[in-house]
Amino acid sequence: MNEQASESRIPRSLIVDCNNEKDSESRVVEAALFSAGKPLTINEIKDATGLSENVIMDSLEKLVNEYDGKGTALEISKAGEKYVMQVKAEFTKHVVSLAPKEIPDRLLKTLALIGYHQPVKQVELMRMIGAKVYEHVHELNGFGLIHAKKDGRTKILTTTHRFPEYFGIDTTNRKKIREWLGKKAGVKTKP
Template identity: 25%
Template sequence: MANAKQLQAIVEAILFSAGEPLEISRISQAIDVEDELTQQILMNLGAELDERNSGICLLKLGDKYQLSTRSKYGDYIRKVLEVKKNAPLSQAAFEVLAVVAYNQPVTKAFIEQVRGVDCSGVIATLCQKKLIEEKGRLELPGRPLVYGTTPDFLRCFSFTSLEDLPELPSNEETDRQLSFDTNEEGLPEKSEETQEENSAEE
């Protein structure tokens, strides 16, 4: 069996080659050690990269790990690779992303009922940017797709997990827009207050 330094070098090579976040279990299987040891190796690797001010850092994305360049060197990297800066997200995109992040998994119909407008284009854009993705289908007539956030979403907003999402402001309007119970069709449930308002209007 390789010694600790060799194992760390192997893990670094695996993460570099993968180019995407990897679960600890996959890394453990590759180097034939227990998950606890892999966790320690990853911690040591991350600390070493930070200690020597490497241009590479180790990111923890939920229960996965990935090697990445440090964001402060992004401008230099773009100059070499001639990568154009991504267009900033629109206000509509941020709103849809918030609805998905705080209520996932959600259907397109849920998002549109919360926002009150068609969201097909915005959802497609967020999927293209890999900030949200399809998470499966509901066992309902028509089997609608459900969406959730991705590891790229966590990385872009510097979160390690969804638990890092900031708490929503404590006001009624925000609560009604971003946090709903859903009915059997995957749509937001109307509150008793809303139902009473509708009855009064009728």
């Protein structure tokens, strides 16, 4: 098949000008975010794509604005120190059953309680949800979502940097995480 024949079959509106270097770099960053399916740091994008930090930052800014302006169900947002391509919050309820679940539902309540009450003693959490807390803490620690620090006969539980990434929260500040969780649960948080 010659070049002219293949070009004539593709509508001009669908052809990305790969000679436009800025657009091409943004598409590479976009492809990295899509392919990863998880939040990525600037360095992770840099290592995967070979692009410079400045080019990546410019591309991310362009992509965030582009997705905001498109009116699509997708967005590119910052989660902690990472960037992620994800379904916008208002559309997740329609597609949640299709998304792969990393964290089993039975652990989510425990995880949310740790996030809301952190730092929280494991023994206090056990009073809230029962003995299953020991198994849950072990599993959540394995997912890298919580940190358990020995404190006498119990452990002090806090969330890790992966917690806000998993939930798409743009902060690692414990107070702001508590406010975010309270808002989602319909609970007024104390100042």
